[in-house]
Each structure stands twice: as structure tokens, then as C-alpha cells.
Amino acid sequence: MAKSRTASAQGRAKVTAMAKPRGGNALRPLATKAASAQDARKARGLERRDAILTAALEEFSARGFEATRLDDVAARARIAKGTIYLYFRDKETLFQELIRAMLTPLVGTIEALGAADVPLAVLADRLVDIFVREVYETRRKDVVRLMITEGRRFPKIAEFYYREVLSHIIGAMRAILRRAAARGEVPAELVDFPQILVAPGLVAIIWSGLFERFEPLDVRAMMKTHVALVLAARKKA
Amino acid sequence: MAKSRTASAQGRAKVTAMAKPRGGNALRPLATKAASAQDARKARGLERRDAILTAALEEFSARGFEATRLDDVAARARIAKGTIYLYFRDKETLFQELIRAMLTPLVGTIEALGAADVPLAVLADRLVDIFVREVYETRRKDVVRLMITEGRRFPKIAEFYYREVLSHIIGAMRAILRRAAARGEVPAELVDFPQILVAPGLVAIIWSGLFERFEPLDVRAMMKTHVALVLAARKKA
DNA sequence: GAATACTGACTGACTGGTCAGTCATTTATA
DNA sequence: TATAAATGACTGACCAGTCAGTCAGTATTC
Numbered sequence A, B: 001m002a003k004s005r006t007a008s009a010q011g012r013a014k015v016t017a018m019a020k021p022r023g024g025n026a027l028r029p030l031a032t033k034a035a036s037a038q039d040a041r042k043a044r045g046l047e048r049r050d051a052i053l054t055a056a057l058e059e060f061s062a063r064g065f066e067a068t069r070l071d072d073v074a075a076r077a078r079i080a081k082g083t084i085y086l087y088f089r090d091k092e093t094l095f096q097e098l099i100r101a102m103l104t105p106l107v108g109t110i111e112a113l114g115a116a117d118v119p120l121a122v123l124a125d126r127l128v129d130i131f132v133r134e135v136y137e138t139r140r141k142d143v144v145r146l147m148i149t150e151g152r153r154f155p156k157i158a159e160f161y162y163r164e165v166l167s168h169i170i171g172a173m174r175a176i177l178r179r180a181a182a183r184g185e186v187p188a189e190l191v192d193f194p195q196i197l198v199a200p201g202l203v204a205i206i207w208s209g210l211f212e213r214f215e216p217l218d219v220r221a222m223m224k225t226h227v228a229l230v231l232a233a234r235k236k237a
Numbered sequence C: 001g002a003a004t005a006c007t008g009a010c011t012g013a014c015t016g017g018t019c020a021g022t023c024a025t026t027t028a029t030a
Numbered sequence D: 001t002a003t004a005a006a007t008g009a010c011t012g013a014c015c016a017g018t019c020a021g022t023c024a025g026t027a028t029t030c
Helices: A012-019 A030-063 A070-077 A081-087 A091-115 A120-136 A140-153 A155-182 A188-192 A194-210 A219-232 B037-063 B070-077 B081-087 B091-115 B120-136 B140-153 B155-182 B188-192 B195-210 B219-232
Strands: none
Touching: A030 A070, A030 A081, A030 A091, A030 A140, A070 A081, A091 A120, A091 A140, A091 A155, A120 A140, A120 A155, A120 A194, A120 A219, A140 A155, A140 A194, A140 B140, A140 B195, A155 A188, A155 A194, A155 B195, A188 A194, A188 B219, A194 A219, A194 B140, A194 B155, A194 B195, A194 B219, A219 B188, A219 B195, A219 B219, B037 B070, B037 B081, B037 B091, B037 B140, B070 B081, B091 B120, B091 B140, B091 B155, B120 B140, B120 B155, B120 B195, B120 B219, B140 B155, B140 B195, B155 B188, B155 B195, B195 B219
């Protein structure tokens, strides 16, 4: 111990710090002042939290969970490592919170869309658009990839993801397919496998991470082709 | 972590490692009878190598690359850790060799199948069958999963996999689709996205690792539904 | 208004544990 | 006996998580 870096200089630091008058404030009602100070503190806290999450996203998606060093996350967020532990219990919690923060907002969007009772052709176009714009072309793509690549080793996170995100999306898809099947827009068996609708999106995410450099993939075109395929398979009444 | 290594007491069965025939699951066809001492030695070497690969497969697919300890691989193969280094340069090489050994044999099968000039309906059934029997219901499923989950952090392995495996499969698929499109069995645009054909298979592999326990998935039925979808989308002449 | 006391967010050196890879020694084989 | 194969204790690097200490900002006192 006793390795404090101020050891050499005789305690000048303290006095100087104290002497700093810190620009005089006009007198203010105590309550207001306290409240605003409180708010400012809370705001700074949230800001810090965000900075950590942002840095964590960067590191986790570049290196994966195990290989990510919290030292690097801290450096990227321009804070000390210890600070991370003021906001998150441990590395795994940080990871889980990251996934929650990024993917939870999607659910509402998808469910709202799925509730609209419009022809599948229209709905499908909208879904593709949302997927490309809100997932594939954003950081959410990396989070989905993280879920795919790391989920197996974190059963709790996989469960959370299934419960809070995936089951809702699958449910919405099933509802859409059920209505579409009733209208004869789609074969009835498809209702049992909403995964088929989503599959090309996931494959695109995997492909982009592994093989894009060897063989680029036009996601939007692929999704459109897939949608056309599904729509063309309707019963010819 | 599960600690299976409690053999601290007098037990110490050491030479038993050699005596133990160590199960029959071979990654490679059984060697022909050794004609000479040289051959016998070489055969034993290959056997050891196989034992290591088998153990590595088990550990890697249970824990992922980073979290796998070579001590555990050695224990499972009933050899000392140092022995691994007599057969593989390092952990990464072991991983790469594992992927090579498991997936390379598939390529020939797929390519041979793709060369047959038969109606898509027949071919597709065969492909689904091969996928289910040779991949989904075997350890190869785990290797494909490993490729998906770890590939990003091992660009060399991803490149090897693309070059030696994936590009051949994609190529075969494209050839199949081209002929099918020429016959009007399938929309022409599909030729640009053979990934669409494979997508449900990959999604099934991911699903089985992450969400099977919440919501089981009948792969075979899903694949059949998907094939039916593709076939139903043909131009109605 | 200035001096003093207090608070808690933040820091980063340190600890304890882990594990890939090495190599001197032991064991098996020719 | 000579050579090859196998062993496992050891080393050095690495890193999650801790905690004693710091200091800017806030409250209190005169």
C-alpha cells in the first residue's frame, strides 16, 4: 500500500483544491438547489452508464464476450475500470443489459406492425424495410449476432432474449401468417414455421460477419426475393 | 466449473491410458492392418490424434473456443496435456483441424448430388435428407455451430471454411437452381441467392442450441415446408 | 463571503485465480 | 541400449473484480 501518487509532494494539493472558490452562485431556495443538484447528478450517472454501454457494444461485438477486456471497455469509455462496477454488477450483467437496452425497443414496433390487418404483400414489404433499416444497417445487427454467438454459454441471457424478444416476434409472425393463410395468401403449413420467414435475415447477419469479404451479399434483394417466393406459393384458387 | 479431476489419491492409473481402447467413435476410417512396426506406430499415432480430436469436439462444442481448457481436452482423451502438443501446434490449429476433419467429407457428397440432373422436387428431398441425417443428427451440427459462433474471431478459419466447404456448397446449389430455373421449376431470381435454400437449416441449428428447451422445433417438417414453398413458387405456365 | 467539514463518484494498483504452452524427466518400444 | 513417445509440474502472461485513497463539489458554520 502507501503507493499513492501524491506521496512525494508535500500536501499542497489539498489546500489548493480548497482555495478554489468555484464561481459563486446566487443564493437560491434550498429545495430547488438541492433538487437541481440531484438531477444533475442523476443525469451524469445516466450519461456514464450510456458511455459504458456504448463502449461495451463496440468491444463485445469486435471480440466476443470472453475475449473482451473490461480494461478496454473502460479505456474506450474514458473512465477507470472500477467505475464500471459502480454501474453494473459484473461483466455478465453488463452484457445482459446491453442486449436488453438494444433489442427491447424493437418488440413494440414489430408487434404494432403485426396487428395491422393488411394484405401480406404490404406487410411483408414493411417488415423487410424495418429489418434492413432498424437492424441490419445499425448496431442492432451486432447485438443480434452476439446473441447468436454467445447465447449458448449464457442460458439466462438466452432465456431472457427468448421471453422478452423472440417469443413476441414469433408470435406476431404467427398471427400475420394465420391471417394470411386464412385469406389464401400463403400455404397453411407455413403458420407452424414462422422461423422460415425470418431465416434469410439471420443468415444475412451471419454471412456479413464471416464471408462478406469473399462474397458480398445484397440483403435487401435477398429479402425481397424471399418475400416474392413466399407470396408466389399461394394456393392458386 | 465441473471438476472431474479428483484423482489425487493412490489411484493413479497412468499406464491404463494405453491399455484403454478408448471407444470406437473414429473421425477417420479404421486403418488397414499394420504390416510393419513402422505402420503400427503410425497407426497408434493416428489413433491418438483421433482421440484428441474427438475430445476436443466434445469440449469445444460444450464451451466454445475460449472457454475450453486444453487440460480438460487432455483429461477427456486420457492423455497428458503435453501430448496434445505432439500432434497439434497450438489450440487454434487443433480447432482448425477439427473443423477440417469434420466438414471436408461433406463437400464431395453435396457436389456429387448436385451434379445429378433430376427434377428439383427429387433433388430437394435428397438434400433435406442428407442435411438431417448427416449434419443435424450428428456431431457435424455442433461443428457448423462452432463455425458460426467462433468464425468471426478466426478469420483464417473462416477463410478456410469458405474456400474449402461453403463455396463448393453454394456453387452446387447455384448449379441446381440454374437448371431448375431453366426448367421453370423455380423463379429465376432465386439463382442469385442460394443462401435462401440453406437458411432454414442454419436457423434450425442455431435454434436447437438456444431455444429448443423453450420451444422445440421439428427440423424435418420445417425443411419440407420450405421445400414445398420453393417448389410452389414456380411459374404457373 | 470565506473557511471548514462532509460526501460520494471516481480511480487504478493490486490480488487471486486461470490457463496456454514448455521442457526436464520418465516410460514404452525397436 | 538407443530412440521415440508421453508426461505433468512449472512458468509467465493475462484479467475480473476489489478497495484504500483522492478530490470536485456541496453543505454548514461563523
